[in-house]
Amino acid sequence: MTDENNSAGDDQVAGQPVDGAEAAAEHVRTTPGSLLLAQRETLELSLQHVADELNLTMHYVRALESDSYDKLPGDVFAKGYIRSYARLLGLDPDQMLEIYREFTTHKLARKEEAIKRHARRRMDKNRPWIIFSGVAFVVVAIVLWLLSTGNEAETASADMTREAVSVTGNIEGGDIDAMPVFDSAPTADLAPATDTGVGAVAEDGADLTSLSWPGDDRVQLVFSQDSLVEIEHRGGDETHREMHLTGEQLAVQGTAPFSIVMDNAPGVTLSFNGRQVDFSSTIKADNSVRLNIGL
Incomplete structure (x- = not known):
């Protein structure tokens, strides 16, 4: 029983550094630059030596190791430099290029998401003013419509009154065959205002x-x-x-x-x-x- 416990304990102790090493290796593999830097330091090569071997400036070598690919002439050049650097260090060039593609794709996705969050923040800031402006426009439109309808009704009523006075003044006696019948002023139904809604439109290390x-x-x-x-x-x-x-x-x-x-x-x-x-x-x-x- 004691031997089994000791064996289990040994397995657990032995497993800890393995897991830690795997975690560290996984972290290193997250970016091509960190992997290149770690391998260069393992081989004890200087930046100047690498720059001379690759026929590059030290500025470009630092850019590769820090994943600062915006400092390089372009994506095609970056891939070529990574391939040559990987061969110099004894790494698999195809694997390094795959890590580079994953890294750049992930970073681009982060930036696109940040731009979307930025656009949503701007929309949220402007939303109260948009709603206020929309409500104010609807209120002003209703008031103007009511004023226009009231003026038309008053004008029609005044015209009918003048016509009635004119007809009455022409009657001098005798039988009245027919009295004019006037329809009441037309009334319009006010449509209810329609509510308008306004639609809404970080990681590890520095x-x-x-x-x-x-x-x-x-x-x-x-x-x-x-x-x-x-x-x-x-x-x-x-x-x-x-x-x-x-x-x-x-x-x-x-x-x-x-x-x-x-x-x-x-x-x-x-x-x-x-x-x-x-x-x-x-x-x-x-x-x-x-x-x-x-x-």
């Missing part, structure tokens, strides 16, 4: 996006909520416009001043050259803000 533009000034944004961001700088024609999700970070190096527009400013923390910027007093009623940083 995701850092780094942009290197000409210049030495730095702006960093940390997103505690989803927000659409547009940023430009004086040093060139570069523009970044993207929906960033909760937990993401955006680091931009360029030339001040920076022009920044955010549609959900309360959910963003902003720093310029290492110092946090307080822009709470400039946030509009719809939570958007437009800033010029570094003037």
Whole structure:
């Protein structure tokens, strides 16, 4: 009985590191960049060595290892770089490309869902005004219709009165063959107003996006909520416009001043050259803000 317990205990203890290793490996496999980075460090290869072997810049190698594929020339180039990097490290290129496709598809789906949530928030904010405007329009239309109907009825009544006086004045005596019979003024049924209804229309860890533009000034944004961001700088024609999700970070190096527009400013923390910027007093009623940083 004791041997069985010890055997079970040994199995349990032995199973723990295996499960932990499998969980860690599963986490590493979640992104192609983390897998490339882990394998390079296991082989004790430097970034410079990899860049020389692949005939790439170190900037591109860092982009591959951090899954910052927006820094690469395009999707076709990213796939080619991943395939070459995988071969250099002894990894399966086809498996790496499959992980890359799953990663980019999942990230795109997250961004699309964030855009939909953003649209629903905007609709919810505007809904009271839409309902109020619709009700006001219906009320004004009913009032105008009632006024128009009342004026027509008064005009018809006045015309009939003048006609009756004229006929009576022409009667001088004798037998009256027939008295004119006047129909009462027509009445219209008021249709009930119809109510009109208005239809309604995050993840694991921080995701850092780094942009290197000409210049030495730095702006960093940390997103505690989803927000659409547009940023430009004086040093060139570069523009970044993207929906960033909760937990993401955006680091931009360029030339001040920076022009920044955010549609959900309360959910963003902003720093310029290492110092946090307080822009709470400039946030509009719809939570958007437009800033010029570094003037």
